[in-house]
Amino acid sequence: xxxxxxxxxxxxxxxxxxxxxxxxxxxxxxxxxxxxxxxxxxxxxxxxxxxxxxxxxxxxxxxxxxxxxxxxxxxxxxxxxxxxxxxxxxxxxxxxxxxxxxxxxxxxxxxxxxxxxxxxxxxxxxxxxxxxxxxxxxxxxxxxxxxxxxxxxxxxxxxxxxxxxxxxxxxxxxxxxxxxxxxxxxxxxxxxxxxxxxxxxxxxxxxxxxxxxxxxxxxxxxxxxxxxxxxxxxxxxxxxxxxxxxxxxxxxxxxxxxxxxxxx
Numbered sequence: 361x362x363x364x365x366x367x368x369x370x371x372x373x374x375x376x377x378x379x380x381x382x383x384x385x386x387x388x389x390x391x392x393x394x395x396x397x398x399x400x401x402x403x404x405x406x407x408x409x410x411x412x413x414x415x416x417x418x419x420x421x422x423x424x425x426x427x428x429x430x431x432x433x434x435x436x437x438x439x440x441x442x443x444x445x446x447x448x449x450x451x452x453x454x455x456x457x458x459x460x461x462x463x464x465x466x467x468x469x470x471x472x473x474x475x476x477x478x479x480x481x482x483x484x485x486x487x488x489x490x491x492x493x494x495x496x497x498x499x500x501x502x503x504x505x506x507x508x509x510x511x512x513x514x515x516x517x518x519x520x521x522x523x524x525x526x527x528x529x530x531x532x533x534x535x536x537x538x539x540x541x542x543x544x545x546x547x548x549x550x551x552x553x554x555x556x557x558x559x560x561x562x563x564x565x566x567x568x569x570x571x572x573x574x575x576x577x578x579x580x581x582x583x584x585x586x587x588x589x590x591x592x593x594x595x596x597x598x599x600x601x602x603x604x605x606x607x608x609x610x611x612x613x614x615x616x617x618x619x620x621x622x623x624x
Contacts, residue, residue, distance in 0.1 A: 362418045389417045389598045390436050394424045394443035395539040396468070396504070396558050397585060400618045401441060404611045408602055415598055423502040423539050431456055431590060438593040439602060441465060443503040445586050452588065461589035461599075464623035465606055466615045468560035469580050470504075470511055472573040473547050480553040485575055486521070488554055489528035496543050496555035499536040504543075507581040508556045514579045544570070558583060560619035585620070 389408075393401045398421050405417040420427065420435075424443040428451060431437050440457060442448040445464075451457040474482050480493050488495055498504030516526045534552060537543040540561045547555045548569040562572050587606060589599045605611055612622040 362416070387414050387416060387598070389415055389602060390438045391417055391419045391441065391602070392427045392431065392435075392437045392439065392590075393419060393421055393441040394427065394503070394585065395421045395541050396443050396561055396583075397421075397441055397465075397618075397620075398541060399563060400466075400611075400614045400620065403614050404606065405602075407610060407614075408605050411605075412598070412601065417602075423499075425502045426538070437590045438596075438599040439587060439589055441585060441587045443583060443585055444506070445584055447503075448586050448588050456591055457588040458591050459588075461603060463587055463603060463607065465585045465587050466620035466622050467582050467584045468558045468620050469582055470507060470575050471557055471559040471562060472554060472575055473544065473557050473562065473570045474554045474573065475547055475550040476569055476571055477550060478571055479550075482554055482573065484573060485515075485579065486525075488532065489525050490532075491528070493532045493554065494534045494552040495529065495532040496535050496537055496546055496552045497533055498540060498543065498556070499538050502538065503583060504540050504556070504558060505536065507583050510581045511556070511575065511579050514581075518578070558619075562619060584623075 391401065391405060401419060405419055409415055409417055424447050427440060428447050431440060431451060440448065448457060448462060452459045452462065472485055472488065480490065482488065497508045500506065500509065512526045512529065515521050516523055540557050543555050544557050544561050544566060546552055548566055587603060589596065589603065593599050615622045
């Protein structure tokens with residue numbers, strides 16, 4: 361299994377494809393996955409390779425928006441795992457994803473995270489409006505950023521918090537990150553006081569370096585992940601097999617282990 365991140369796939373991956381023989385290409389499965397699913401997709405793809413000798417998975421992890429742009433630009437992909445169903449539908453509407461192949465995979469929600477040193481003394485969501493706090497959120501053009509905006513809108517509509525609270529929070533945003541993984545890594549390093557991440561991006565290892573503070577249900581947002589087969593995929597047998605594999609008991613157990621709720 362080979363893993364790339366973002367546009368590095370386009371630089372290295374396409375060159376590798378050009379040099380590969382037809383037989384080797386037919387046994388290769390190109391998976392484009394939202395970075396928020398790095399842990400489970402890596403583990404599931406590895407086991408898929410074990411159970412399907414000769415098949416090699418090449419995984420490209422990046423933000424859903426960036427992956428959409430890469431697929432639209434003609435990057436070689438068989439499967440797209442998206443953190444935003446609307447983006448998958450957009451590609452489907454434009455003939456780039458096989459509509460009939462789209463399946464729900466899992467869902468997660470938002471969490472507030474702070475470094476273990478917790479210099480701002482944050483104990484719950486209502487503390488993130490304090491003056492001078494440094495807050496990291498996802499870029500507005502990627503799913504985590506959009507879900508964070510929905511969360512803030514819900515807070516705005518709460519008469520106990522309202523516009524003054526969200527205005528103060530927005531003033532505290534010091535950086536818009538392009539992936540959740542990078543946001544979490546910056547919090548682990550203590551480069552900001554707090555961040556809004558997916559609950560599922562909190563690995564067992566990172567739990568020793570950050571404090572996870574639950575976001576109350578009335579403000580939280582469910583983030584669904586779904587998958588589909590890229591329309592011009594030349595490797596449909598393997599792609600279809602992997603899509604089925606994403607729904608079996610092993611994949612569901614892995615998703616659960618990483619903090620996701622598998623799709624019913």
